[in-house]
Each structure stands twice: as structure tokens, then as C-alpha cells.
Amino acid sequence: MSNTPVIAAVDGSEHSLRALEWARKEAVRHGCGLLVAHVLPDHAQLYAGRRASLHDASEPQEIPDPVRDWVRSLLGAGGPGLPEGVAYEALEGSVPEALRVIGSQARMLVMGSRGRGGFASLLLGSSSRAVASTAACPVVVVPHAERGAAPGAAPGAAPEADADAEQSAGRVVLGLHAAETPEDVLTFAFTEAAVRGTTVQVVSAYAIPPSPTLVIDSPFAVIPPEGLADEGDGVPAEREMLRSQTERLAPLRERFPDVPVEQAAVPGDPAGRLVIASRAAALVVVGRHHPRRTAMSLAIGSVAHAVLHHAHGPVAVVPTLKDDV
Template sequence: MPANTVGPLVVGVDGSTSALNAVRWAAAGAAPRNRTLRLVHALDDLAARYPKPIPTDEDLVERFRLRGHRLLREARDVAREVDQNVKIEMDLSQRRPVEALRAESSSASLLVLGTTGIRPLGRALIGSVSIALAAHARCPVALIRPHVAEEAPPTDGPVVVGVDGSPSSEEAVALAFDAASWRRVPLVAVHAWDDAFLAEMFDEARWERERPEMEQRECEVLAQRLAGWQEKYPDVVVRRAVTRGRASDELLAFADRAQLIVVGSRGRGGLAGMLLGSTSQALMSYALCPVIVARAEE
């Protein structure tokens, strides 16, 4: 079960266009579920390093505070444009961004961050704050990348979730069912299995004989992971996709048609000590739609 299903949606606000896009996305999700939208601005590192006035500008810290309050008011107005009824809280933190937002994640149901831009070949610019929080936040983290109108994810597209049976994947499944339910769209559950290693270990004739049994086993794994959730959310239409290949490649194939992808922070194949697996990192970088990275309870 998700660690917190009633906490606020927390958005990091820094005055950028990408952050305001994140505010709009979060406001659209907060209002229908009667959740509070909490807007947080952390003082810039420069201000945090100078708790007392410095000779060159004795009003420096106060200037940062005034700017922070202005940015929060602008973000509040953007959220009100999405829905006048959304409940909003605003906070100007004295901490640095990662510290402030990680502290907020303890009581949040979702932490929402905007990504800064797109590199050539469609790779998103994932900043250090987003990477650190996706790895260390105590709640799921949503990354919202900027779009031009023709690239925006379809609002009627399905929610897609990666399922591999790991603890963080279980958390991702729970979040995905909830998201598909209140959005009233289908859920596509993707379970990818890579047979490249096994194919190399056996001769081709033997592997061809054993492959159908392996495929059946993987279908059963997916069915087991979904069974309880389908009973809890009978309103959600579930489409199952069991595919051969790398999980990141298979999930990215669904990204263009999805309005949201949910994935665990680290799958079954992750190395001990890794907080972000290759699949979650690939989706954070390349998926066109919003991505939620879920972590298992510690």
C-alpha cells in the first residue's frame, strides 16, 4: 500500500516555466481528489550560505525572501487558473532545495517537479535536484517535462505501469491503479522479460522448445501482481502486456500514447545499494509523458 494516500501534493517552485507546468499538472490532480496543493520555494544556495548580511549587499537575504514570496504567489495564481477550488498552502523554506523538499516528502502523498528542458534526440535535462529527490524522497516523485502543444501527452491516454514484482514495483502498481481510477482511463500493465541471457546459455532448438513455458510463467507473474488490485478497483479496465525485451525499451514504446507512466525506483535486477535503476532513469530521461517514480517503504 502507498505510505501516504491522503497527504498533500507538494510542488517545488523556483520561478521557471517548467516549475509552473508542474504546478498546473499537480493542481489538476489535487482538486478532483480533494487534496491540498502545497507550493514550496527554497531559498537559493547563495542566500542559504549567508544567514547574516554581507558587506556587498546587506539586504541580500531579505531580497531572496521577497523574491521567494513573489514566486509563490505567481504559482498560486497559476494553480487557481486550473481550478478555483483547489486548496493551496505556500511555504518559503530556509533550507536548500533538496533538503527542503525531502523534508516535505515525509508528509506528502506525491512530490511534483518540473524538468528543465530537452536535449537533442529527445532526452530530458534532469537536474541534480530531480535526481536526488527521485532517489531519496520518502514519497513518490512525479517529473513533468515541458512540451510544445503538438508534443503534449494525450489527456485521454491510458496510465501505464511497469510491473516486475519488486517492492518498488508493488508501490508503482498501487499508485497506477489509483491514478487510472480517478482519471477514469484504462490501465496498461507492462511486464517485460529479457530472454537474451537464457538464449545464449542454451542451444537454439532447446530454447525454442522451452520458450512457450517461460512466456506462460511470465504471464502468470503479471496476473498474480494485479489480482488484488483489480478487486479493489473494479472500475479500472486493465490491459495486460507481457513482452520480451528490456523493460525500459518496452515501457518507452507506450510513452507516446500514455498520459502517465508509473515505475518503481529499482527493479528486481538492480544492484544492492542502487537507489535508481536503469529503467527508472531511462524513463525520467526519455518519456514524453509525466513519469512517477515510486519507492518501496523503508
């Protein structure tokens, strides 16, 4: 078993339960441990500080933590503890900072799109956005049920139609700018596809002049590399983008020979196209920062920001080493 864990951030809400279930399956796929992390609420942190300052031996050694008991009841299989390979840790501090610190050595950090304190109308909670913007590890945000679409479901299909589908049933969708997306992002996407035994669908978007006949929400074509012969009939911008994709993906194909690859070059907004693709995806993978941002910038890229807000399934936001140098 790998020493690098998958971390599930929980707060006892239904949203964090979905993240915990997703993270538990992910840890099994990777053969690694699962660490369940809960940032204590302010009143519990105040109690812990008071107890420590008074050094009162009569006070219980363990801080009351209903979320810990909730996790044990879910994962403990009827016993008082947690299964082998699963650990629980209560954290202090602000939610983004505490999770950023604990995630520094994680394979990935998984959290729900909204927490217990979020307004029902919010598409993405402030903590999820802040952690995805700053964590040193990949952050997977699992959307709440109202936004969900079962992996493998056809675009436009009702989410409940395939509610029991396995999360590994869909493909891994990679948002790629051939000239700019860092290698870490590609490696993460191919690794996730490999552990699932599924396909990587690579989606790149190109700008075109506005047209009244263009249907932005229309399905896009997936073209295999062998379909890029010079005598083809594709749009020049599309064909050039597909060629750039093929060149950029060549090293990944060599490293992951058993991972099928689909390539799609589509007109329009990249975030919108990734949201459409998320309807039939097990996971959407995007890079966090635009490479031209400064090393000290904490702002998340516009594509990642939009996909996090609107995707129908889990989204992995992958940082890069270049952001931290």
C-alpha cells in the same frame, strides 16, 4: 478534503510551471490540498541568515521572493492571496534535501524535469534525479515541452497534434516485474487510474536471444486475461509472463473492480518498452529501487533512471517501505 497534500516544487521556470499545472489538477482529482514549495536561491538564504543574526527590526519581515509573487499571480485569480486549499512555502537548504524533508508527509511530490539553472541539452536535471532517488513519497517528474507527447497520441504522432488533450485522457502505464515489483508501486498505479477513470496498462518485458529481424521499436500486443488459454499460440516466455502478471494482479483487480486492466508481455528492454508506451500515457509508474539493493542504497534503479530520462510524459517513481527498513 484529505490532509495529505500534493506538493509542487517550483522555481519560476517554464519547466516548473508545467509541473505546477499538473500538480494542481492532481490535487483536484484526489480532493486534497496543494502545497507549492520553492527552495530559496543561495543569495536569498544568505540574506535571511544575515537578517536573523542581526535582529534588525527595520528589516522587512518577509524575505523578497519573486517566485512567491509569480505563484500568486498564476493561482490567485486576481486577488492578493492564494485560493482555498493552496498553500505556499519557501524552503532553505539544498534543493534535494529540502524537498526530501517536506515530501516526507506528502501524497506525492511533483517537479519539472529541468530547473531554471539547467543546460538546455540536459534530458533530466540533477535536482529531479536526486529527489526521485531519495524522497520518501512518490515523485512525479513532468518532462519539458520538447520531450512531451500528448496523452492519447499515437506513437510517432507530432506532439502538437493533440496539444490540448486532457492529461487524464491516456492510460496509466505500470512497469511490472511480477516477482519483484513491490505492492506499493501497484497500488499507486491503480489508485491513479481510478481517480482518472482510465485503464491500467501493465507492461512486462522478457529477454530473448538477439535476432536481426527483431524490430525493437515495433508496437506490442495487449492481451486480455481471457486470451491466455492453454491452447493459444503465444511465445512460451510471453505466455508465462502473462500468467505471472495475472496472478500478481488478482488482488488489485479485487480492490479496484472498476479499473480496466490491459496486460502486455513484450520482448526486449523494459525501459525502452515503457518509453514507447509513454507516448500514449497520462502517467508511467515505476518502482524506485531494485529489491536486492541494500537499505542504505540511494541509487535509483536502472529502469526508473532510463524512463525518467527519455519518457514522453509524466513519470511517477514510487519508493517502498522495504527500502527504508
